[in-house]
Amino acid sequence: MERLLEIKDLYVEYQTDDARVFAVNGINLKVGKGETLGLVGETGAGKTTTALSIMRLLPEKVGKIKGGTIILNGKDVTAATEADMRLLRGETVSMIFQDPMTSLNPVLTVGDQIAEVLDLHKKYRNKEEVESRVDEILKMVGLPPERKNDYPHQFSGGMKQRIVIAIALACEPLLLLADEPTTALDVTIQAQVLALMDELKQNLNTAMILITHDLGVVAKSCDRVAIMYAGEIIETGTVEQIFSGDHHHPYTVGLFESIPDLKKKTRRLHPIDGLMPDPTDLPEGCKFHTRCPQCMDICKNKIPSPMEKEGHVICCHLYNETTD
Incomplete structure (x- = not known):
């Protein structure tokens, strides 16, 4: 598969007068053309920061x-000018973006907001061509073109998300970054939006990074999965390797144990003990060792090396051949 995006040893920090936040700590990611990668992890893991870094939209x-470095379609984003x-x-x-309610300009019609993207990137000869393209895009996301003169407050949450998707896909980009696109929607609308994104991805051959907490969404929509914790990628693999494989990072195991299993009768779920470490004061060694039920002495002072088998990568001393 031809590579579209490659992130190598990416480090991102937020610096304020009060603190220095280590948000992303040396991650490596690859996305092929037309591929969907699920980026999974708790709140504060660095998922959105990674996406904003690719777009160069950090505060x-x-x-x-x-x-x-971030190489996107052969260009180094980190060295690019504004x-x-x-x-x-x-x-x-x-x-x-994560919340469709705040992603749209309340004083512009939705048609104008879609047209703005087209005006910036495509050389249409006249306004009629732009209007025609706006109508096509609205139909593509399942909205009647007649509503292009309405304002965002006149649409439901699910419709607003469709408009946000329409704006994102207006110029048929090679890569789509979807930051929890279904979080603010009810379950029925979630399914519709995911089906819509999958259909558009197939039609346009768009690659996608899907940021989500929902492992069910990952299983349905993604080709590969990357598990993120405290600014690091701790496990990557195909959907089959992550969901059905024999070996996993203890954090990945904890994520799956937090999901209700309809086939098992149990009184309580088994959440991961403790909280994610403070990003201004990260622990030495493996960042997960303060919460890990299988923590060893080496985990407290040595960062585990990635171990790969058939494309399945796990960063854990349990699977490190050099572990004593």
């Missing part, structure tokens, strides 16, 4: 890429 003067990024955003990479 100005606060968020900084401290090291590593003018270069304006050309890349929308046309090469687009993002569906």
Whole structure:
């Protein structure tokens, strides 16, 4: 599969007057053209920061890429100028932000907001061509074109999410970053939005990074999965390897044990004990060792090396051949 995105040793920090937050700590990721990667982890793991780094939309003067490279379609995003990024955003990479309620401009019609993307990136000869394309895009996401003159407050939550997806896909980008696109929606609308995204992905051959907490969504929509914890990728593999494999990182095991199993009768779920470490004061060694039920002495002071088998990578001393 031809590679579209490659992230190498990415480090991202947020620096304020009060603290220095180590948000992303040396992650490596690869996404092929037309592939869907699920990025999974607890709140605060660094998933959204990773997506914002790809878009170069980190908070100005606060968020900084401290090291590593992001190669997107052959271009190094970390070295690109802001003018270069304006050309890349929308046309090469687009993002569906977490909350559709706050992602739309309340004083512009939805048609104008879609047309703005087209005006910036595509050279249409006249306004009629732009309007025609806006109508096509609205039909593509299942909305009647007649509603292009309505304002965001006139739409339901599910419709707003469709409009956000329409804006993101207007220029048919090569890579779509979907940051928890179904979190604010009820279950029925969630299924519709996921089906819509999958259909559009197939039609346009768009690659996607799907950021989510929902492992059910990952199983249904993704080709590969990356498990993120405290700013690090601790396990990656195909959906089959993550969901059906014999060996997993203890954190991955904990995530699956937190899900209700309809085939087993139990009084309580088994959540992971403790909390994610403070990103301003991360522990030495394996970042998960403070919560890990299989913690060993080596875990407290040595960062585990990644061990790979048939594309399934686990960063844990339990599977490290050099562990004493």
